[in-house]
Structure formats: C-alpha cells, structure tokens
C-alpha cells in the first residue's frame with residue numbers, strides 16, 4: 001500500500017538508542033526498561049509503571065494482581081481485540097459483555113451496571129481507537145459496587161478523560177506492539193497508583209523473586225528487554241508531536257468527509273483527549289457501497305484500511321461453548337462491527353495523502 005494503515009516512527013534517534021544497548025552488552029531487562037517505566041508513568045500521571053513482554057501479558061498480570069480468578073466475573077467490551085478476552089480466560093475468570101455506545105465505541109456504563117452479579121469483581125473497559133470510555137460513569141458504577149477497574153488502554157497511550165489520563169483511573173494496561181501509537185515491536189506496560197499492586201506486578205513479572213532464589217509467590221517470566229525499551233524511549237520524547245499529527249490528519253479528513261451523507265465520522269467527545277490510534281468511520285445503512293466495497297476501492301488506490309473488528313469476540317466459534325464466556329445481546333456492538341472501517345491518519349500520512357483518501361472515498365460512493 002502506498003498509504004499503509006499504520007507505520008512505526010523509527011528515525012535515527014531510535015537506531016542510535018538501540019545501538020547503544022547493543023554496544024553495552026546488556027540485552028536483558030535493565031536501566032533502559034527502568035527509564036521507559038519512569039517516562040511512561042509521567043505520561044500517564046501515575047506513581048508506577050511496570051514494563052512487561054506484551055499487552056496481553058499486561059492484562060493477564062493486572063487481573064492476577066487484583067486476585068481475579070476462577071469464579072470471578074469480569075465485565076468487558078465485546079468489540080475489542082481477542083487479547084482482552086484471552087487474558088480474562090487465562091486467569092480462570094468468567095467474562096460478560098456489555099454493549100457499547102455508538103458515540104465512542106466503548107462500553108456503556110448503564111449496560112455494564114445491568115450485568116453485575118454477586119460474582120462480579122472487575123470492570124474492564126477498552127479505550128478503543130485512542131478515545132477513553134466514559135470513565136466518570138464507569139468509576140461511579142465501580143465504586144458503588146466495590147469493583148476494580150482494569151483499563152485495556154492498549155490503543156490509548158496519552159488519552160485522557162476530563163484531563164485525567166488513561167491508565168490512571170484504575171490499573172492501566174498498554175501495548176507496545178508494532179502497530180500501536182508507541183511501539184517496542186512487542187511490549188507492554190501496566191500503570192497504577194497502588195504501591196502494593198505495583199509490587200506484586202514487579203514480583204510476578206520475575207518469577208515472584210524478591211532476591212536471588214527467594215520466591216515470595218508464584219510468578220513467571222514477563223520481562224521486557226532493554227533492546228525493546230530502547231526502541232520505545234526515544235518515541236516518548238516526540239510523542240506529543242505524534243499525537244498532534246494524528247489529530248491534524250483526523251481533523252482534515254473529517255472536514256473533507258463532512259458532506260458524505262452515507263458515512264458516520266468519528267468524533268472526539270467533550271472532555272476527552274483522543275489520541276487517534278485509529279480513525280474509524282461507520283458505513284451507513286443507506287450507503288451506495290458496502291463497507292467491504294469501500295475498503296476494496298481504497299485498496300485499488302493504494303490506500304490501506306483496517307477492519308477493527310469484523311466480529312464480536314464472544315461470537316467466534318472458539319468461544320461458543322466456553323464455560324467462562326457468558327454471551328449477551330449487544331446490538332450496538334454488532335451493528336458497529338458490521339459497518340466500521342479505519343482510514344490512515346498516522347503521522348507519516350501527509351496532508352496530500354489525506355486529500356487523496358477523501359477523494360477516493362467520494363469516488364467510491366459515485
């Protein structure tokens with residue numbers, strides 16, 4: 001694709017930073033991981049950030065650090081990457097699915113509240129595409145029912161709700177996978193203001209080892225390497241510029257697509273700081289083209305698109321008869337999954353590219 005749907009920002013500063021680690025001979029978890037954790041904690045305005053091997057591991061470890069396991073129920077979004085569900089299932093807990101709002105594509109607080117049972121322990125919202133869920137509404141529900149909040153912020157580094165960053169409302173789980181706003185190739189980060197959760201996570205990440213061969217609890221190896229951290233640290237220094245470029249691309253695209261009456265354009269809701277991981281439109285029921293035809297037309301023009309996600313996680317056959325998966329009817333989520341299409345707005349997309357994308361969308365409808 002001439003204009004791909006995502007592209008990592010890997011300039012000379014990243015190359016230099018990786019070379020420094022290579023030359024140091026210190027390839028495993030070390031000072032660069034600590035540097036990444038400190039800077040990421042600052043970005044999220046939290047006390048602690050714990051680096052792990054990937055975002056899925058971050059979610060599973062966060063759930064375990066909250067003692068969530070067999071018999072416990074977690075309420076999450078059905079409109080997410082399968083990692084969210086797999087992490088819940090790995091702990092032995094049971095997943096229930098709330099419906100989403102068509103405005104932010106994230107779980108709706110009222111729908112979450114309607115699913116609470118005596119077994120419910122945790123609300124796990126997903127801040128999809130870079131915009132947070134309604135954290136005021138969800139926090140109120142969590143507080144009233146004494147539930148933990150674990151945020152799947154894999155796509156929302158630096159996003160905020162009423163000025164308070166994603167990952168600071170509960171225990172935050174971030175991914176540094178190659179296509180995310182910030183990347184280390186593979187990697188993850190967990191954020192928290194709770195010192196005891198942070199301590200448990202640091203122990204769990206390294207076999208529960210307090211000091212050499214002294215084990216406080218069962219753990220595993222979820223360590224990140226300094227090589228990976230070195231890829232990400234320089235990106236953090238430029239991250240505000242990255243977000244601003246995404247925002248400008250999104251705004252330009254929205255201006256140019258405003259007259260397309262068969263498309264619903266994504267919006268930044270009041271009080272939210274969207275970091276535009278994805279710019280996702282909905283193809284209307286009255287549209288002259290289907291979602292897949294639109295994607296195909298754009299591909300023909302060299303424009304990459306993405307369908308995130310084509311199907312609700314709990315509707316995949318692998319989970320059909322899974323004892324820990326409790327299906328529920330989520331009509332908004334089903335409708336959005338059938339109509340969503342993401343268009344490129346990442347920082348390598350130029351203003352001219354945005355013009356071309358908009359033009360190609362107009363063409364597709366003619």
Ligand SMILES: *Cc1c(COP(=O)(O)O)cnc(C)c1O
Nearest residue numbers: 054055056081083154175176177
């Ligand atoms: C990427 C992603 C994950 C998983 O992160 P990995 O680093 O790929 O394991 C989890 N949830 C969501 C919403 C994601 O986009």
